[in-house]
Amino acid sequence: MTESIIESRLKLVKDRIKAVALSSGRDPKTVRLVVVSKTVPADRILAAIKAGVADLGENYVQEAREKIEVLGEEKVSWHFIGHLQSNKAKYAVRLFDMIHSVDSLKLAKELNKRAGAIGKVQKILVQVNISGEATKSGIETEQAVDLVRQIAPLENLDVSGLMTMPPYFNAPDKVRPYFRALKGLQDIIRKEGIANVHMTELSMGMTGDFEAAIQEGATLVRIGTAIFGERV
Numbered sequence: 001m002t003e004s005i006i007e008s009r010l011k012l013v014k015d016r017i018k019a020v021a022l023s024s025g026r027d028p029k030t031v032r033l034v035v036v037s038k039t040v041p042a043d044r045i046l047a048a049i050k051a052g053v054a055d056l057g058e059n060y061v062q063e064a065r066e067k068i069e070v071l072g073e074e075k076v077s078w079h080f081i082g083h084l085q086s087n088k089a090k091y092a093v094r095l096f097d098m099i100h101s102v103d104s105l106k107l108a109k110e111l112n113k114r115a116g117a118i119g120k121v122q123k124i125l126v127q128v129n130i131s132g133e134a135t136k137s138g139i140e141t142e143q144a145v146d147l148v149r150q151i152a153p154l155e156n157l158d159v160s161g162l163m164t165m166p167p168y169f170n171a172p173d174k175v176r177p178y179f180r181a182l183k184g185l186q187d188i189i190r191k192e193g194i195a196n197v198h199m200t201e202l203s204m205g206m207t208g209d210f211e212a213a214i215q216e217g218a219t220l221v222r223i224g225t226a227i228f229g230e231r232v
């Protein structure tokens, strides 16, 4: 795929983000586009960066590491959006500006320790299994407030918000209730006023449903296919 195709797809997605933000009474600047580049080779990611992408999302530590080695000089923020094992925490804190998928105290403690060792305050999101499906990762909704409370005192972590991955219906109106539920949970946690917890971010919405997510309050949308095409 040529650079110009990436560029025109990117423009299309940005226009759609802007339009839906405005029509739901939101400032488009409050919605950040995280372009998901899993399986996409570094040269195509570079084309996306040249076309103006500022945030990139990766699912696998090793894959991201190889790409960031090549693209590390570029001024972009890297987001980790996949399942993270504690034994990869050491690499994750070095590579990523934000980790979207913290779903246990064990992982949070490990990230805190590793971030501290390199003098970093790591931005994290708590991933919530808002649909309650057994196959989905994330902390159960009922336990999310407690987990946030337990993570809050870890001084090398900044709990910036919540992330979810609802069941895939390719039908925005079926996933909308899950987006709304995550927003509701964010409101509940905000009201708790827990120290060290900012809770400003909501990472939700992908290629098939990002407009619904923005209408329900997403501040970070994670979009791959609409920019790079179908993954092989």
Ligand SMILES: *Cc1c(COP(=O)(O)O)cnc(C)c1O
Pocket (backbone or CB within 6 Å): 036, 038, 059, 081, 082, 165, 206, 207, 208, 222, 223, 224, 225, 226
């Ligand atoms: C792959 C992936 C995305 C992007 O999905 P698309 O449908 O290609 O936009 C978003 N979030 C997570 C967690 C993913 O794994």
